[in-house]
Amino acid sequence: MRNISPCPGLTLLVNHVLGITALEFLWRMGVLSDPAAGALPAEEETKWLARGAGGDEQAWQELFEKWKKPLLAFFYRSIGSLAAAEDLTLEVFIRLHRAAPTYQPRAPFAGFVFHIARNLLRNEVRRQRRKPADLLPPEAFDYVSAPDDGEERRRAAELEEMLQLALAQLPEAQRTLVLLVYQQNLDHTTAAEMLGITGNALRVQLHRARQKLKELMQSQP
Template sequence: MGADDLNGSAGSADRPADEERDLATRAAGGDRRAFAALYELHLDAVYRYAFYRLRTDAEAADVTSDVFHRALVAMPTYEPRRPFLAFLYGIARHVVADRLRSARPQASFAEAIAHPSDAAGPEATAVRLDDARRLRSAIARLTPLQQEIVILRAIEGRSTKEIAAVTGKPESTIRGIHMRALAALRELMRDEAAR
């Protein structure tokens, strides 16, 4: 019996996963409303994943649309034991890879900036934008698997277990790659700052 069992939160922690599994099972059976609920639940996560891999709003929006279209078409083959988000990330991974391979010209970074907050002064905004530019540049220099793990872990806040389900790699491998990616990012950020 763990601490969660004593607090009574273990069952409530499983409830969202059970509800999602139920929605996914119904969607796999052709229930469009269930799929719409899954769409609403995971739209932002898929978009953020695409945005951090492709770095433009337009590309991320296109990929997100394509991912959900492909997911809808593939729903009859969805395996309910697998987390639905892992299913979506698997599709997103392939769609992003296709986009990157197509070698289409990318928009400038200025076009890719999501709407910055006007609450801070211009200097603070400039510093944040420069930091974001340096971080994106550093992430882009990681290997594709390192990029994926950093995005899923640090930006999406996914657990090692969830990332293992998405990538099909053992959790220990994910932890090792994540540690090496963070070390590489620190070095790349130092290099970027020195420029």
């Protein structure tokens, strides 16, 4: 057949775009996805989310019980306000509800949750300057085994303040990285995927972030 187009290159490009669109559509519809490829062992969260989407209140409760404290800790350490951390934690569950019908466990659930959490956090940070206004006392955390009024209490309070102020001075990317790995125990692969960096880059950045955090804590007055 004779090519009547004066711009065969553009025609080719349009064909490519149409092809990619069709492939994306098929992939979205699950036609192209190989169920065996990249399949993860079913996590309980996946089942809860599916049940929750169907209106099961108990499933939402299970999800909440498992994720409320990790999320609260992540948000509190990131923005230094418990009230804001509570708001954002509840917002995560609203986003989960919205995402439930199309959720596909291609990565660990923790990665999915903290991907949502980080997006919310960035919006929040953009909206209001981060100011650690309401520091929680060390007794609020489970790392203090037996709170007393003596030396141990004083040291815990000092360290708590140091950490929170140092985290406030750490750049967002470094802070999130430190929290995902040291607070949430996310494995390096999941954290790297979530942040869109390679495993090696993650190790380097994590080392730098950790060093910086320690320096900032030491430099607190």
